[in-house]
Amino acid sequence: MKKLLIRPAQLAVLAFTFTWQASAQTLPADINQKLITAAQGSIVELPGLLNEQLPKINYQKMVLPGPQYIISDDPEYIRVPEAISLQEKVTPGTVRLYVYNVNGVKEPAKITTKIVAVIKNTGTTPMHIRMLKYSSQQPSGNYFQIGKQGLADYFAATPQSNIRTVEPGKILAIDPAQEKFLVKYDDLVHGFYDFVIDQPGEISVVQTDPKTPIATALARAKVLPPKSRSGAGRGLFGVSNYRLLSNDTIDTKNGITQMIIADGQLDPWVLGYEGSTGNMASLAGNYGVMYHTELKWKSTNGKGLALVTWNARSGNNQWCSGMANTMVVSGGKFKEGIIQLPSDRLITKKAPEAILVQVFPPAANGEEQTIHFTYSPPGASCLPTPLIFIPVDMK
Template sequence: MGLLSLALGLAGSAAAQLQLTFSVGQPGVRINGQGAQITAPQIVDGRTMLPLNDTVLLLGYHLTRNGNVVSVVGGDLAVDLGSGYATVRGQRQGAGNVAVLNGKLFVSARVIAAGLGGELSVGDGSVLTLSAQPRGAFVPRPPATPQPAAPTPTAPRPSFPAPSPAPVPGPVQPAPPQARFSTDKASYAPGERIIWTEYSYDPEGGGLTARNWTGKQDVYWAPGNYAVSLQVTNGKGQTSAPFSRTIRVQGAAVDTPVTHALRYGQIGDRFADSRVLTYPALTMGQLSPRPVPLLFSDSPEKPQQSGVLYQDQVSGEARLLGYHVNDLGRPARMYIMIRNLESRPVSVALNRQGETAPSRIEGILGQVTLMDYFSSPARSTVNLAPGQVSALYASPTLNPGHGVSILQDLQSSGRVVVSFVMAEASLPMNDATLRSLPYLPLDGRHQRGTFQGADRPMTAQLGQLPARVVIGDGQHDPVLTGRDTVTGAGQRLAGNYGVLYDMEFTGASGTAIALSPRGGLYRGAMRIIDGDLTQVIKLPREGNALTPDEPHLLWRAKSDRVRIQFMPSNGSALPVNLVFYRLPEGTYKWYQP
């Protein structure tokens, strides 16, 4: 902010002009060019505040106190410390003109001007000028004036001191940035949304590079007074003085954390709801699934030698999911190899693919793979001669400890053998190498096998809400069973990883959908079709979903019929709940495009 000028002029022709100049947040001031120090002026609730005692002393006044009332001797200003209000000529001034900062009494510059019989005007460049009648010894002496010649040499001459030389100005320092913000109201009810408007600026025309808020919240849940302050920093590293306001919260609550989040929360926000498990589980109608097998390879999850991880035959549609970490102790690659078993040419079309490699972070492997998969266009087609072997997928080189997640939907025009392989990066992957590799044993902790029913179409009518859809718990949501064709052993697909839940909900208009993690850290993705809007969204939109009683807001439905395609994310913990809420009236935003 530019310099504020405080000028006091003496009445009458013999009066001298007294000017006090200062900058907000700076203790150094000047009186007609002469330096002085006061407690730094501040901005409080949008008002420029001066330290009362320092200011009146500079102007030649002084303070007296009677009980809780502090008065300016010779002026018309008084402050009642008990009520926190100032009076000018007996008239009570508005709230917010008095503040105690670090034990020191501050009063607004405008009220001080009025209390000293002055006027405050605004000039160019945000300069304020206060004209008032100065008092006391701080009135500067008039400068010397020329005198007529004396009639006799012995006649006494009046003696005037020579004027002081004008101070030599130092280098001009750039003005610091100024923090500013406002709210849409002066007081709020508990649970009421607060609209913050920031309008900080840099007087030198530069940009602001940082903002530091203290005490700011979008909503306060308990009655009381809440101090909020803001400091901003510009590109030169200058930081503003704190700008503060007090938020008053009183009266009856207008929202709970749940209704506030549903009404105003941004998509991706999390909110407190400890009652999720008390909401009824929706009864999902099971539709006839398409006969799509899932070939799942996750054991051994961390192979320690080159070999075949899993293998089976497919014809027609199939889904492949491989999830492995290189534990060979040297660089390796993962492959999905296909061999034509027919006596005729066979084509294998890759309809959809999601992949993550390499990564050491398990949660990233599953989430990025699903984001890729749901947004994937149709890929290439591989044509195989009878008996021919080809790579349907080859990962980048995986250093020890790096993992890969690969998810594919394919369609074959004939019988092919699909092999999931981990091999040293130096090995050429061809028919001879594939035939020489051993089948690796299960690790005893994870699954592999072929499971029927990779697509699970379902439908539900939304009625009484809140309600939830439970995924991956093994009870409300039964696990797929299948067989490991390498060993012939039966397998249970805990978590149903790789299963596509294709869910259609009717009666969805005016509802919100949230994700509640129930088993631990979860990071995934889903595809949603809401009327003419189709979008792939991250679950959650930012960071991790971890706390069971803090659902993440995913969507606000605008259509009566909403379709959700969800697949459990490998590398994340299950179960999860999709929670449906009825939106309250006056909801801020229906959906997130």
């Protein structure tokens, strides 16, 4: 199973028959019941509801201070037995690294490799490196599970106290586990890291055979050219964190609304720099970018607000057949925290399936409330993954 390719928003929208208008103030009783009784993270079927043409929430997007952001996902499939799939320079400070590479070697035969991200100290004094967030998964062909679990582990991670040292001119595996992992053909190597360094450095992602020291392979391997047939992109990008604020207060009396993130149009792809060519790079999908979102809402008709998501692009092509994600969402009917989507199975497939993220009860006096959530585009899934807000009767 390959990583799912992003498809442009202008591709044909899935056709569904509406049994009622999105602006209607009353849901069919059976759908309302499903939404208010379902377990958090579970799949609920919402026939006649899911459509990409639902009214959209307008929002402002602000770039937040954040780490230098590097992603290695081009070429996604490393088809050369020994090669460098990414090489970028970083300055002292905080760095975010997202590794998403697959052992794609099949000529003259399929082989087992290792894929390791390393940092070289290019300064003149010892480099000290400390991990702030660490998310590392065993290589696997189950890309959906890796992408979902990778985000869950990242959100749950806390700063480590251990400080490692890299002497000038030397290298260090950013994730020591990667040096031990054996990567079979078509297995995905997935790592998501925030760390801090105090010397300039150079980050490389290297594939070689399991017995070759990474330093040896790094010294002799060539950097592969970017922009292969698959992969979101690679390079050093100018945005790692966004803050999203809604322009208007959501009111349950106005019916269903949706928030569209990471579609490449309403929310354009972030731009960066690819070190091996010196060219500008685009990160198709904004994978690894954190969206810290704040939405104001109120209930002037006494209804609550259910938040669901779905696989809107399931009909585009064979690679969009499933979606899995993880978010951090503020408290409502369910407590605040990290939720894997879906939580009751690996993926959601297509409409009428939706995933219940949270249900927000109305305030007793109808006053304005705030919804917070942290979203990052889910690796291995087609985008966008719309976030839909549905007024529900909770009585």
